[in-house]
Amino acid sequence: MTTARKTTIVFLTVLSGLLLSIVGLTQRWPTWAWPLLAVLLLVVPAAVFRVASMRCGTVPVAFEEQLTAAPVERTEHRVNQVVLPSKWPDYDFVFSATVRWYLVDAPASAPVLNPAGLAVDAILKRARIITEQREPVRSSLVEQELSGALSRMAPESTGHLQAMAENIRLVLVRQDQERLDKLADVRKDEEVWAHQRKYEQSRRRYLGEDVLKDTGSAVVWWLTKNDEHVEHTVNDLALLAQLTSAANDTDIPERLQHLIAQQAGEPTAPDFPEAQPPSAPQGPETATMRLSDFLDSIGFTDGDVRRPMLAAQIAGLIKEQNRHETAEAIQHHFDPPASPALDDEASTSGSPLA
Incomplete structure (x- = not known):
């Protein structure tokens, strides 16, 4: 019998004795009944304990069972x-x-x-x-x-x-x-720059080796640009001849020099080779003037943002042919460096020049 069961039986015995005592006092039991009640209160719990012990028997508890359970192994x-x-x-x-x-x-x-x-x-x-x-x-x-x-x-x-x-x-x-992210951005920028450089080189080769290779190629190119308007192209022959000579840093062919004279309003020389004056030397200033006249004729006048861009491309093409003096003259004429006064004014105002 466990300790809990023993405690329960003792508690019920005491409670029963109190209840019977209250009943005996209220009912006025005779005197001989009280000793009998006391005997019953002692005999009944003892009998209950005896019966419970006989039914359950004595079960010895091993020492190992009294120890705390082993902790669970972490996994x-x-x-x-x-x-x-x-x-x-x-x-x-x-x-x-x-x-x-x-x-x-x-x-x-x-x-x-x-x-x-x-x-x-x-x-x-x-x-x-x-x-x-x-x-x-x-x-x-x-x-x-x-x-x-x-x-x-x-x-x-x-x-x-x-x-x-x-x-x-x-x-x-x-x-x-962060370093890897920066390297990735640099690689992307390099790829974009390489494509842009390749595109610029392709355009220069196209202009130098195809469009402006000679006056004839320039005339054909200009004819396609003007929707095959022959009269308009013929009127621009002098400008095309000047542009071709400036791009290739060569003299204008003698057969086209009379077109230049007509454009300038000068009298045309007779068709006798010995009577024609010698051609003027073709220096950087002449190439610059011819390029300026050509750009004016096609609508790229002073103040047009496309004018210095096209001039810069032509200057780059000329520089690739090792004609650095002519290229620098064209670059300086169409895109002159900012004056010191403008630099001082920009630094004073705090806004960088474009």
């Missing part, structure tokens, strides 16, 4: 901020995960071990095999790859347990991530 461990190498030197991953394991049955003579340490070491080795072969620019993709590779139980090297990992997180150090 997981959280790993935080462990550095793992990547494919690039000096760029490391930062690894975090929850490591889980279970022990393999071992003989009684097996050495005492720390299962958490073995499991963590096994997971880090498996993770390193993957991270040291991956570039750090895609850390989130490597994180998903690790989640799949470490999501199954696998035996560790000593064979004492099997381990896996979950809740994996793989990131880069903040400073390294």
Whole structure:
């Protein structure tokens, strides 16, 4: 019988005695009834104890059963901020995960071990095999790859347990991530600049090797630009001849010099070669004037933003042909450097010149 049952029986016996005493006083029991009541209150609990002991018997409690239950063995461990190498030197991953394991049955003579340490070491080795072969620019993709590779139980090297990992997180150090972002921006800018340079070179080759190769090519190009209006193109022959000679830094052919004279309002020389005056030397100033006349004729007058842009492209084309003096003269004429007075005024006002 347990202690709780004994306490309950004693409590009920005392309570019953009190109730019977109250009833006896109210009913005025005879004097001989009170000794009988006292005997019953002593005999009945003793009989109950005896019967309960005979039914349950004596059950000895072992010493081991009185000890506190053994603690539950831990089977997981959280790993935080462990550095793992990547494919690039000096760029490391930062690894975090929850490591889980279970022990393999071992003989009684097996050495005492720390299962958490073995499991963590096994997971880090498996993770390193993957991270040291991956570039750090895609850390989130490597994180998903690790989640799949470490999501199954696998035996560790000593064979004492099997381990896996979950809740994996793989990131880069903040400073390294910022450096990689800057490098990516620079690479993108370089690609854009390379395409722009290639485009400019292509346009210059087109103008120099095709459009302005000679006066005939320039006439054909200008004819297509003017919707095959022959009369308009014929009127611009003198300007095309000047533009071609300026682009190639050569003299205007003698057969076209009379067109230049007509445009300037000078009398045309007779068609006798010995009577024609020698052609004027073609210097940087002449090339600049011819280019200016041509731009005026096609509507790119002073103040038009397209005028210095086209002149700069032609100057670059001439510079590629090693005619630096003519190219610099054209550049200086159509896009002169800012005067010191404008620089002082811009620095005083605080706004940079465009």
